[in-house]
Amino acid sequence: MIVGIDSYPGAPLFGCVNDAKDVASCLSLEQYDFDSKLLLNGQATRSNIRRHLHELAYGEEEGGTLLFYFAGHGQVLGQGGHLVTHDGEMYDPGISLGDMAQIMESASNNFDHVVTILDCCHSGSAYSWTNSRPLQAGDIEREVPAVNESRCILAACRPEEEAEERRGRGIFTDALTSAMLGDAVNWDGNITLLGIYEYVTAALSSEIQTPVFKGDIAGTVVLGSGFPKREGPPIDRSELAQNLAKAHHLVDQYHYLQLTELSERNVRLQQGSKTCSIELEPVVNWFEETEKALPDLRRNSDWINLVARVREFRKNLADISVGEQTRFGRVIRHLGHGGYGHVWELEGDGGKRYAMKVFHGNELDDEVKVRRFANGYNNMRKLEHPYIVRVHEMLAAPYGFLMDSIPGDNLRKAYIDRGDPESVLQLMIDICETVQHAHSQQVRHRDIKPENIIAEYNGDGRLAPYLTDFDLAYHETNRTVTTNIGVGGVINYAAPEQLFEPNARTARSETVDVFSLAQLMFFVITGRDPSGENFTKNVEILTHDLASWVDDRAAATLINLYKSSTSKQPSERPQTVVDFVSELRRAESVIQIASGTDQIPEGDLCRRIGHLYAGINHYSATEGECRMNSRSGQVEIVARIKNITPRGTASMELECAVTDKIPVPSLKSGRSARDSINIRLDKVVARLPGVQRHAGNKGAYQVFFTINDVTLNVTGVNRVTDIISAAVAGIEQW
Template sequence: MSRKIALVAGVGSYEGRWEQLDSCAHDADQIAAVLSEPEYDFDVTTIVDQQVTRQAILRWLVDAKTSGADLILFYFAGHGAVNDLGTFLVTFDNEEFDEGISLVTLMQLLQPAPGSSTSTVVILDCCHAGEAASTPVAGRSTRRVANTDINNVLRQSDPSAVVIAACASDQRAWETANLGHGIFTFHLLEALLGYAADHTGDVTVHSLYEVVSREMASLDTWYQDPVFGGRVTGRVILGSRLTPVLSPPRPEQEYERIELEAQVHLEEYNRLRSATIDAWRASGYADACRRLESISDWFARKEQIQGLSQREGFRSAKNTLIRYQTELGLVEPGIRTPWGVLEKEIGGGGFGKVWLIADGKSGRQAYKLYHVNELSDREKVKRFKNGYDAMRMLNHDRIVKVHDYSTCPPGFVMDYVEGDNLRDLAPGTFMDPVSILCILQASADAIADAHKHLVIHRDIKPENIVCSLREDGIYEPFLTDFDLAWFSTQTQKATKTAMGVVYYAAPEQYVAFNPKAARSRTPSLDVYSFGQLLYFCFMNADPEPLNIDTNVEKLHRRLLSSCTAKATRLIVDLYRGCVQFAPEDRISDFKTILAYLSEVIQELTYTDNDKKLEPDEYVNEVAFQITGRVPEGHFGSFFNATGNWEITPEWRDAPRLRSGVGRILSLHFLPSTRMAMENMSNERMRLILNRRIDASLAPFRDQATRHPGRQGAFTFFLEWRPKNMSRTDALRLCEAIRSAIDTLQSP
């Protein structure tokens, strides 16, 4: 029996310069356990965390080279580093000028002696979370190792050892808590546990790489195909006697028959393309779509046959099919499709263009056609179909309904909503706050319904809400474009494409994005985007990403003239609650958002300006109008908008007059800087300023009286006798305050 030895190393508990990694030690333990199974029968040495030192690895490598073993396997999970000194596997005892084991040294030590029959396999998983060393040395940069760095070492050393490696090239995080492993090692374990067993039950280095690379490629383009390098002689068998996953190869004659059948199908279709231009536009295009769709279905069934997709003849036929699909995506007005005649292009986005279709039976419909120049991007095509599937699952009055889907070319038919999207409509330029809030309320209700059916939109933005104008002048919003959606029954994994537009996408969709379920499949993504949508609807401008305070300041100014203090506070609180950076700090669901919207609409719709206010409400309304900020609780004092006058309000009881409320609001005005007039005494200045104030208050003499201040510097008191405790009266007081301050600020 051949002797097989393995060193399995995993280090995650780094100290100091390198970030800690969660799953490396666990990865090593699991790999060691599998390699120790009878099917693999390796003599395994396992070292984790503090045990993973440069000396421990070098000692094992030297001993292994002279052990006479038939197969040597080295596995490492942890950080990889590149600096001016070379490419390194970062050990626990790393130092600034000695990160750990040089890859060149590793390849040299594992190089079999001349004439030796020993096979060597190196498996490296440096595709983990964490940044490069946080304490760079002056004049020398350190970054994380990438696939290209591994390839460079392989080209330089040309080792006999087989190398399978995966390294992140863009410092993204690829450990997933829900898997319990790094992405690469997760699929490596699946392959070792039987997914890579060929029809004889053997797991070879080639079958191992084929399975791992296929599974990682199916995730997203952010995951690079793993590296496979080194000179391989014959079949390097890692394990035997596993249950075969792959069936035995079919006879060559059967493969040739299928390839010939593929050519026949394509030639039959090609004859349809020879129609005249008029015939093609009138019916030929629609016939070609139907025919190529059936051919595409045939190809999809045959691709399931083991080994067929790797044959040159079948691949060539599939490329021809894709070319024909691309040609069908090149359309123009006047062409008749299977659903009607294309009238004009009415929209577009990152996944496709939208056309208006005239159908003699049902009127007009919309047809979303995938970008044909991106048909080779299989993940994006799947995402496009995923958007259709998500919309198909939903049945809400404010979600655009979809109908037929086609693969040749990829596209689907949906209801046509006549109107502008929110960006083109620009509601903030002409709508009152209640009308804007009603659009947001209807949109939130649609999103809430999607969440109820476990569909997360992940791309809420102005372009994806289309508004139709009813005969009574009310705008009705319709939610569309679910291309980035996730839903509970989909099999796709979270990907780079699930990110949306930077102004509206939640931070976790951009900052260290990874496919963790807790981050990519929760309503908090849509909650964040909805908050930014609220900002746009009022401001008619995109929000500043992650700059909540600046956005709130602008919202305050916008709402100042059209909303009450209470309504503004509700709107601002809703915005803040939606757009917090951390998902756990946000409003948790759209039920809460709908409650906010309902309350503020009620406040603005049913609040009469003559409704009686409590004393604190009265003062808060005055403070809101003067400062432009929503009051936080009870005001002790406040500054005017320019900040040069501090105003302190105080209620005082007064004898009830024939008209009035029996209370006086005394407002003490204190300048933030000392008042002075050039070449003028303080007494003369006081006289002039007091006369100005009295003149400015003349239109309000039935309610306003000035009294001089009691301090050395110039101050004054304005006593206001409310006629009633209403918003109308509070707004009149604000006019008096502004008039007095304006006259004091004039030369």
């Protein structure tokens, strides 16, 4: 639970809310993955804080780590220390340290570790109540009893001076978040509470008394893991002086270069920006590599100032204009912008087109956002799918990345033939299967909206949707859509938990994308943005527009899918994109045979399966067999009829084999990789009645499924395509 209070009546503070938000953002990173509750200002009343703490301490959850962070006033009344809540009064300041210690002790019965972090170093502007004084380190030492690694406390208190702030944040939490973002990483790639304490103590030694720290003196409480491992020994004085001298030389040298190349606009456009980018790139890389090898440099004030100057250089290069010559070509147009940066189209040698996404230069000091941007690039880089925009390389100067330029418009501007229900549903299915591929790689998009889908008509007249912008993290959605709200009301595509509980674990689940896909389906069908609040009105509009479709059964399926997928409760939505797309296929198959009967001739069954799963011109079929590939091209699929039973149902065999497009060689030769897939597929099969899995014998990975009692109608076709989707999702989750 994270608490930050600035708006104290009569004694306001000015950095605690920002501090609390930063800590919550850090804890939401995948390296921590905490399920956080954030209470700010008026929400942080005594009763509200106590209620949430009691629910956590005495609830049913067991194991893991409970963390309580508080940024605000600390006050002593009589002999008792208190954390001052928003509604604190003269004789009832808020949560007593004794009460907090008791809750910690009780919570340790359920949790492996209970961690309390207090930033109460705000005494300079504290209340002057009768018989009260600011909270001091000794008060915490006295009132919180000795603990072990199961109950730990880290606290900062300044008994005399007013707390100093940097960029609207307290210096203690500024150091704390730097530590959590990786500066305190150990040689195992972990962030421990002891490591954070040691980092904060060293970083603030000249500005603040040594923080209080109790428990976990062995460094066993791991808060975050999976960071790049710490490298390099502690730096000695001679090495420090040598690196600082080189850093000064590089910074001064570039400073004079930019005066020549960037001061005049014409010079900048023709060659200056390109020249400076080429020269600054290795400088930035040297700073980053040197910090990685010698992490203690980050604690040196001279080094910090030099890094800030380099950051300013990068900011200047981010100010791009049409006509500017870059390392990769000339900027020919501005494609768009979002919460993380601007996208520009470049024309390189031979007329080749690229897109370059450049991070907002004025936000380079936002370490959390910078890391999120890099995560977005890394997510796109590891996703091998024809409908996910391919990225090429990360850029240091300006900070951004280069990717393919898709010649189409975003989905908001693209022409969608809404008079052709089958093509509308096929478009949605293509989008869903692309999102499902990302989910199979543990990537949640969390910002699905028309602007983040580029649509291009391919050779067979089919609208191909390309998914982009994986860098917009869920907890940034509110900030992002606020700046873009004039562009079609994109806030309406975000799930409620992204807006109101952005640090909760549910805001990182697949159901967030399911909600957004439902809102996107509304847009694709109606051509209008859905309301983010009045879902009853959305259903009325959707029902009206679907009335013109050829079959009311398809309309009913889509309306029910929309209702369930936009539930405010994530647990009431379809839990996976596979479940969502299954209903889309059900509606599509009904439309395909709307002019006739539900029954399908035996000789047409395989063709109908191929048409429903792969779409027109993307499969080959005979009377008894159909061949096609998954959307990513990584799995080859063969569906064949084995026999027709006396009851008039079909026994079918489904063959799946990986292709050379799958980017993990071990899937073709490694036994452990194959075993892992088989375990996943067995879990899938367990949920599907009448289906059995059999091993294949190809050199590459191969698997067979027997599907019994396939009815020769729409229901049977839907059943087989659902099984294909589930099997492909299990295989592609490498």
